[in-house]
Amino acid sequence: MNRAEFISELDKRLKYIPREDREDAIEYYTELISDMGFADPDDVTVKLGSAKDAAKKILDECTQKHVDEYEEKKTVKGHATVVWLTILGILSLPLSLPLAITVLALVFALLVVVVAVFIALAATAVSLVFAGAAALIAGWFAPGVAQKAVILGMGLCSLAVGVLLGFGLFYLIRAIFRKVFRRGNKKTEETE
Numbered sequence: 505m506n507r508a509e510f511i512s513e514l515d516k517r518l519k520y521i522p523r524e525d526r527e528d529a530i531e532y533y534t535e536l537i538s539d540m541g542f543a544d545p546d547d548v549t550v551k552l553g554s555a556k557d558a559a560k561k562i563l564d565e566c567t568q569k570h571v572d573e574y575e576e577k578k579t580v581k582g583h584a585t586v587v588w589l590t591i592l593g594i595l596s597l598p599l600s601l602p603l604a605i606t607v608l609a610l611v612f613a614l615l616v617v618v619v620a621v622f623i624a625l626a627a628t629a630v631s632l633v634f635a636g637a638a639a640l641i642a643g644w645f646a647p648g649v650a651q652k653a654v655i656l657g658m659g660l661c662s663l664a665v666g667v668l669l670g671f672g673l674f675y676l677i678r679a680i681f682r683k684v685f686r687r688g689n690k691k692t693e694e695t696e
Contacts, residue, residue: 507537510548510555517559521566529562622677629670636663 505513514533518526533552542548552558593600639659646652 505549513555525566625673629666632662632666
């Protein structure tokens with residue numbers, strides 16, 4: 505394979521690499537052949553090997569060069585991103601800190617309200633049970649039959665509503681705790 509055939513074959517095999525890399529490789533092999541003193545009809549594959557082997561070597565070097573460049577850019581870009589996010593975090597602190605405190609305060613307030621509602625419902629249930637029991641006792645001492653019936657009826661209704669509210673509240677709280685702790689147990693089991 506003479507000089508022109510070698511360069512032509514090498515150029516064909518390097519057609520998929522970037523143009524700049526291909527031109528550099530062709531220029532390098534053209535100068536190398538000239539420096540070795542080959543005449544046009546001489547076989548250059550004796551000292552250089554086949555164009556296929558030369559192309560494979562160039563492709564490997566070109567690929568490694570681009571991989572190294574990509575890794576360097578990625579590392580630099582990653583460090584730059586961390587720096588910019590840190591700067592952004594510091595600059596946004598005067599705005600984000602009060603917002604975070606406000607969100608935490610709202611969550612805390614919501615939690616207090618929910619607990620207060622449950623406490624109020626529990627107190628209402630206990631009060632209705634005691635009021636019903638007191639009405640039943642007071643109903644026996646009422647002077648007339650109609651008054652006794654009304655007071656005893658109101659006492660029974662109050663007692664029934666108090667007991668139903670108490671059981672309903674108990675089952676609601678139990679269901680909430682089971683749901684919360686089951687979800688927590690499932691997350692713990694998944695991580696193990």
